[in-house]
Amino acid sequence: MYQHYARPGPEVDCELPGHAVAILSVQGSSPGVHIVDVNTDYQRLWGGSREDWLGSEPIIVQQEAVNRQIFAQLHDALNPLINDAGSFFEGIGGLEVNRRFDGSRRYVEWRITAMGVRHNDAITLVLTQRDVTEQMEKEAQLERLATTDMLTGLVNRAHFDAVLKSEFNRQHRYSRPLSLIMLDLDYFKDINDNYGHDVGDEVLIELANLLKRNLRKADCCARWGGEEFMLLAPETSLEQAVRLADKIRGAIKHTAFPIQGSVTASFGVVEVHPQESIKSAMKRADDALYLAKDKGRDQVSTGGLFSSAKQA
Numbered sequence: 001m002y003q004h005y006a007r008p009g010p011e012v013d014c015e016l017p018g019h020a021v022a023i024l025s026v027q028g029s030s031p032g033v034h035i036v037d038v039n040t041d042y043q044r045l046w047g048g049s050r051e052d053w054l055g056s057e058p059i060i061v062q063q064e065a066v067n068r069q070i071f072a073q074l075h076d077a078l079n080p081l082i083n084d085a086g087s088f089f090e091g092i093g094g095l096e097v098n099r100r101f102d103g104s105r106r107y108v109e110w111r112i113t114a115m116g117v118r119h120n121d122a123i124t125l126v127l128t129q130r131d132v133t134e135q136m137e138k139e140a141q142l143e144r145l146a147t148t149d150m151l152t153g154l155v156n157r158a159h160f161d162a163v164l165k166s167e168f169n170r171q172h173r174y175s176r177p178l179s180l181i182m183l184d185l186d187y188f189k190d191i192n193d194n195y196g197h198d199v200g201d202e203v204l205i206e207l208a209n210l211l212k213r214n215l216r217k218a219d220c221c222a223r224w225g226g227e228e229f230m231l232l233a234p235e236t237s238l239e240q241a242v243r244l245a246d247k248i249r250g251a252i253k254h255t256a257f258p259i260q261g262s263v264t265a266s267f268g269v270v271e272v273h274p275q276e277s278i279k280s281a282m283k284r285a286d287d288a289l290y291l292a293k294d295k296g297r298d299q300v301s302t303g304g305l306f307s308s309a310k311q312a
């Protein structure tokens with residue numbers, strides 16, 4: 001589809017354009033929209049020279065079919081106004097992912113507007129387009145920073161809280177299996193004390209990578225704090241979650257961690273009851289983890305049974 005619009009670029013400097021503007025003419029009686037003039041930023045965004053563009057259709061979005069829908073929408077909006085001199089056409093607009101003439105993917109904000117509607121069947125409109133890619137990327141970067149644990153690259157606690165809420169709501173509505181696994185490295189304080197905090201950090205990073213490798217896409221794994229990690233596994237029963245926890249336990253035990261060598265972890269596993277609150281499920285997982293530590297570490301324990309009386 002893009003090839004249709006691809007044109008040889010002019011001598012382009014690398015800086016991206018500000019406001020690309022095209023003056024459009026629309027005939028009330030025919031379906032076409034064509035360009036009457038373009039500014040230099042339009043040429044820098046879409047390639048080609050001013051002369052190339054005069055008389056052709058503007059690029060509003062990348063897909064030709066969607067372009068045509070927009071033109072049809074324009075005609076529908078303009079037709080009732082065509083003989084009504086001085087009418088105000090407020091315009092239409094949107095935000096689209098588009099390709100620049102050099103093939104790069106850009107977010108382009110666009111708007112078509114006109115201050116007055118002319119009498120004699122032809123209406124002149126202004127198409128304004130702005131490349132907002134950098135702004136969108138900055139926002140995505142901020143979003144990533146706000147939801148990610150800086151050391152391990154896993155989801156952070158705040159984001160995990162939000163995922164917990166939405167998965168609990170889904171589970172309460174559809175009664176699907178949902179399990180929670182809490183894991184904590186054993187004797188991690190000794191690693192810090194014996195080898196230093198940097199080695200401790202390396203172990204946490206390596207563990208996070210191991211967790212990422214062992215989980216499904218639908219699972220959410222967070223660094224809960226310190227050397228404690230949480231795993232939320234949708235569509236997973238208690239039995240399946242215990243198997244998953246034991247697989248991770250074995251993988252941790254058999255991994256050669258940097259400098260320190262071997263490390264073990266303990267696990268608390270619960271399946272969330274359909275009427276259970278987040279607080280109650282977390283408490284049961286925490287109790288189960290405590291039990292695993294108490295029984296000698298490097299093992300998986302399951303939580304006690306859910307009791308509606310207890311969660312109040």
Ligand SMILES: Nc1nc2c(ncn2[C@@H]2O[C@H](COP(=O)(O)OP(=O)(O)OP(=O)(O)O)[C@@H](O)[C@H]2O)c(=O)[nH]1
Binds near residue numbers: 199
């Ligand atoms: N290197 C490093 N250490 C951390 C970080 N966060 C917490 N810790 C350390 O983790 C250790 C946790 O110690 P404890 O709570 O006694 O637990 P543990 O030594 O693993 O003992 P058990 O859990 O009972 O097996 C403390 O020494 C914390 O300072 C971190 O981001 N990096």
